[in-house]
Amino acid sequence: MKRIYGFASFVLVVAASAGLFQCSSGTKGVATGATCATGSTLTYATFGQAFMDKYCLECHAGKDKPDLSTLAAIQKERAEIMSTTAAGPTGTNTNMPEDAEPTVEERTQLGEWLACGAP
Ligand code: HEC
Numbered sequence: 001m002k003r004i005y006g007f008a009s010f011v012l013v014v015a016a017s018a019g020l021f022q023c024s025s026g027t028k029g030v031a032t033g034a035t036c037a038t039g040s041t042l043t044y045a046t047f048g049q050a051f052m053d054k055y056c057l058e059c060h061a062g063k064d065k066p067d068l069s070t071l072a073a074i075q076k077e078r079a080e081i082m083s084t085t086a087a088g089p090t091g092t093n094t095n096m097p098e099d100a101e102p103t104v105e106e107r108t109q110l111g112e113w114l115a116c117g118a119p
Contacts (some may be wrong), residue, residue: 028095034088034111042113044071055097078097
């Protein structure tokens with residue numbers, strides 16, 4: 001009997017590390033229509049860094065690709081972040097993050113910040 005449990009937990013560990021239980025869900029690839037508002041005050045310092053720290057870096061700072069731990073890395077991934085995470089007047093993407101839930105307002109701010117070029 002003990003052996004069966006041993007084997008079962010081995011299977012669980014293998015399945016988990018193969019990512020079989022990692023089901024990212026939610027909307028992805030929707031056009032948000034986000035634009036850069038004139039006079040937008042959103043910057044890495046006032047918004048982006050704290051947002052990433054709160055919702056993304058648990059996974060995207062070495063563990064999972066893409067790396068989002070620096071502003072330069074974020075700027076390179078702007079389109080992908082927009083299509084997985086951001087919101088705007090025409091749509092909301094909720095594919096990322098995988099567990100914590102930013103509010104639609106936060107996703108909309110993210111959309112605006114990205115549309116401004118993630119300054
Ligand atoms: C719990 C872990 C976890 C968190 C938190 C998380 N991600 Fe991810 N993310 C993943 C994994 C795993 C993948 C790769 C597999 C996948 O696409 O599901 C991924 C993939 C991505 C991709 C690439 C998707 C593509 O289609 O190219 C982007 C962009 C991304 N995440 C952005 C973010 C952003 C932005 C946040 C924070 C708002 C975030 N993620 C939070 C685990 C996470």
